Amino acid sequence: MARSYGQIMSAIWNDREFKRLSREAQWTYLMLVTQAEISSAGTLSITAKRWSGYAINADADSLSDDLSELESHRFIVVDWDTEELLVRKFVKWDGGYGNGKRQPAIKSAAESVVSDCIRDVLAVELDILGVPHSLSDRASDRDSDSPSDSHPDAPRVVVTEVSTSRNPQPTTLKPRSIDQKLKQAQAEAFDEFWQIYPKRVAKGAARKAWDKAVKTTPAEAIIKGAQRYASDLSREDRFTAHPATWLNQERWGDEASSDSHAGLRPIWEQ
Numbered sequence: 001m002a003r004s005y006g007q008i009m010s011a012i013w014n015d016r017e018f019k020r021l022s023r024e025a026q027w028t029y030l031m032l033v034t035q036a037e038i039s040s041a042g043t044l045s046i047t048a049k050r051w052s053g054y055a056i057n058a059d060a061d062s063l064s065d066d067l068s069e070l071e072s073h074r075f076i077v078v079d080w081d082t083e084e085l086l087v088r089k090f091v092k093w094d095g096g097y098g099n100g101k102r103q104p105a106i107k108s109a110a111e112s113v114v115s116d117c118i119r120d121v122l123a124v125e126l127d128i129l130g131v132p133h134s135l136s137d138r139a140s141d142r143d144s145d146s147p148s149d150s151h152p153d154a155p156r157v158v159v160t161e162v163s164t165s166r167n168p169q170p171t172t173l174k175p176r177s178i179d180q181k182l183k184q185a186q187a188e189a190f191d192e193f194w195q196i197y198p199k200r201v202a203k204g205a206a207r208k209a210w211d212k213a214v215k216t217t218p219a220e221a222i223i224k225g226a227q228r229y230a231s232d233l234s235r236e237d238r239f240t241a242h243p244a245t246w247l248n249q250e251r252w253g254d255e256a257s258s259d260s261h262a263g264l265r266p267i268w269e270q
Contacts (some may be wrong), residue, residue: 008030008033008034008093009093016195017073017074017075018075020073021069021070021073021075022066022069024062024065024066025066025069025070025073027055027066028051028063028066028067028070029070029075029076029087031051031054032044032076032085032087033087033090033093038087038090039109039112040091040094040102040105040106040108040109041086041090041091041106041109041110041113041122041126042086042087042088042089042090042091042094042122043084043085043086043087043109043110043112043113043118043122044084044085044086044087045083045084045085046078046080046083046084046085048060048063048064051063067085074088075087075088075089076088077117077118077121079115079117079118081115082114082115082118084113084114084115084118085118086113086118086121086122088121088125089125091106091125091126091129091131092125092129092220097129097131098130103131103132106126106131106133107131107132107133107134110122110123110126110133110135111133111134111135113135119135120135122135123135124184124185125185127185128185128186128189128218128219128220129218129219129220130218130220130221186211186214186219189214189219189220189223190207190210190219192223193210193219193222193223193226193243194206194243196223196226196227196230197226197229197230197243197246198229198230198235198237198240199237199240199241199242199243200243201242201243202242202243202244203243205242205243205244206242206243206244206247208244209243209244209247209248210222210247212247212248213247213248213250213252217250217252221252222247222252224252225251225252225253225254226246226252228254228255229246229251229252229254
């Protein structure tokens with residue numbers, strides 16, 4: 001029996017950021033998410049030499065450029081020191097994360113990650129989806145043990161300023177707290193909701209309603225509800241609720257009418 005791979009939704013070709021990628025970077029992304037070794041958490045060991053053998057004109061240098069481009073567009077996180085890679089939204093698009101039997105596998109895969117930066121990003125992604133984990137515990141211990149920023153010997157996280165050039169320049173940044181990363185991820189989730197929702201009015205009010213809603217409901221559940229609402233064939237434009245109203249009424253739990261279509265389907269059936 002053929003192995004099931006991570007789901008690739010046809011809606012990926014409507015994603016503005018994905019369409020900003022080069023064709024080579026798009027190929028590399030699809031290659032990554034269909035690797036047999038990818039974990040339930042979306043992590044992989046970097047095997048550039050083997051990956052470059054999947055296409056006749058691929059090589060390790062061009063693959064490295066593709067990974068840098070994908071990272072600059074926030075599709076992946078790469079840690080060359082530990083030779084680990086994270087596909088940021090893999091858990092979301094792979095589905096099944098709401099299944100109690102699936103969650104232990106995701107948690108176990110996440111716990112096996114060595115890279116601190118990948119663990120931090122993965123913790124935020126799992127928080128958004130409402131998947132339980134203990135990744136933040138180690139990050140909190142690490143933050144509490146680190147010297148104050150005001151100390152002259154306080155460490156700084158040196159990261160690569162990602163670009164599509166072959167020689168990215170390192171830049172020095174202060175470590176950011178988990179709370180800051182979570183806020184940024186929630187802001188990105190709101191932007192995703194805003195692009196999906198069929199009536200974009202009163203954005204400020206919608207953002208306030210969103211911030212209130214995600215305190216009790218995973219952002220992904222709200223976004224899925226917005227997708228159903230947007231694709232409901234019985235919905236009339238003149239009666240479409242304002243986004244703030246829709247959020248305040250918790251209508252992400254509404255069922256679409258029977259003649260609606262989901263608009264998202266896997267290219268490769270699971």
